[in-house]
Structure formats: structure tokens, C-alpha cells
Amino acid sequence: MYLHNLLRQLDEDWTQRFSDSPMFESRGAFQAAPLKPAMDVVARGEELVLFVELPGVEPDSLDVEVVDETMTLRARRAEPTLNDGERYLRRERRGGDVMRALQLPFRVEADQIEAHYRNGILEVRLPRRVADRPRRINVRVSEGDAPQPREAITETNDATVTGEGETGNGNGNGNGNRNGNR
């Protein structure tokens, strides 16, 4: 599927999670790359909905930016500050800058983007631009011999009320055409 492949492609290099970075031990020696959070993406109607794992992030640091068809998410995860005499007995979590970019399969309605942060999960809803959504175009049929109304038949045939009712609607359009021809 197009959408699926596109997102997969862009994300193939994601290797770093909060806990299993190979840079973890030597972080003091050089600046580590930003953390890349795990993320689920679903298509819901005309929206793309993201669920990003961001445990322990400072809510004020959360930043979601959409430029054209690229969404960039930034956040900061603080590390605990140890006072004198305090020490790590075990250290598996990492802090620092968090960043994730995503190429979107469509342009979004920028002022309708919604983002909620709860229980360490950031949910972002990206609605597709209304102008770009597929629209069904009504096909008008112009025919010299527009069908004659059949209301009379519908009303007398009680056994197939539903089916005839639909035919009746079709005849409604026929009426419209007839009016136009007047």
C-alpha cells in the first residue's frame, strides 16, 4: 500500500529507543544523537493518528511542527540530577533531546491539528486538507427521453415497497430534468 510503504521507508533507520541505545554508556564523551521514540500510526477516516511513546517528557518542551508534508516532533526528557552522596545502582533510561520526523502522505489542515499528551503517550491527529480530499462528483445524465414518473406504479405495488421506493427516488431526479426542460 502506498501510504504504508512511504512511512516504512522513511523510518527504516529507526534504531534508538529510550532504553537500548549503544551510546548509552559513553554519553559523557560526546553528544548523543537525539532519542527516537517508538510510534504507532493509524489511518482513521481522513485523518492520520499518531501515538508516540514519550515517557517522562517535560510537557512544556513538546513541540509538533508541520511544514508542507513533513511533521517534526521535538521534546526534551530531563535526567534526574543527583545530589552529593546519591548514586545510580542501575541505569537503563536515557534523557536528552527527542526528535522524530515523518513524511506525511498528504497535506494537512494546519489549524485543525490536535495533540494530547497523557500517560507518557503523545497522540497527534493530522486531518487531511479538505481541499485535497477525494470528492464524489454527481454525474448528471441529460437525455432527450427522460424517464416518465412511475409514482403510480410504486404506490400500487405493496409487496416490494422498499425496492420501488428507491426507484421512486430515481424518478425524483427525472422530475428535476423535466422541470429544467420546461
Add this chain to the structure above:
Amino acid sequence: MTTATTANGTALIRPIRPAADIIERAADWVVAMDVPGADVQQLDVVLENNELRVAAPLRLHEQEGDRQVQRERPRGIYLRSFRLGEEADPNGIDAELRHGVLVLTVRKGVEARPRRIPVRHVERGDGSNE
């Protein structure tokens, strides 16, 4: 890690081991665990036989009719346990969930806390200080 499966091989509950930090402070230990997507109502912290067990099912947000585009988050239940030493005070355990991080504070028993030993000042007229 074990995974419970049904007859047709579908995973029922997959344990997820959350990343954890343990920091020792003067009067307590602080255990911080990443449990994004865990609800506080379903978070279980149990102390039994000096073992502190954490279990929290991971809540997913998908709705019916959603089409999966990308799936990276794990499915299952967060499980992790810690053995407490004799020095821990079993009545001094506190748990708090903050933005997807479970923070457990385990108080040290009085014996395990650092104590300042007062130094007695002994100065006699023996001339040693001069």
C-alpha cells in the same frame, strides 16, 4: 521471556520489561520505570516476601475501523520485579505515576540510613594542642 499462547498460536499476554533506573539516596531508593500507555487504574504494585512486583497492562488507543499504517510500540503487559534487601522498610514504599513514568520510593530502615556520629571534643591540659 515466556509468552502465553492459545491453541492457534495467538499471543495472549506478552510481558514487556520496562527500562528502569535505580538511584540510592541517603534515606531511600528511587526506582523510575518507563511505562508509557499504562493507566493508573490498572497499575499493580505488590510487595510480597520482600519482592516488589509491578504489573501494568499497556493500553492501546486504536479504534474500530482504524487501518494500521505503522506499528512500533509493543503489545502486552509491563512486568518487572525487584528484590528488596533487609535494609528496606516495607512500610515505607510510595508509588507515583508521572507522565508515563512509574516512580517507586523505598524508604530505608532506620538502621540503613546514614547517621552522623557526634564527635566528642576532648581537650585536656596535656599540652598536645599547643
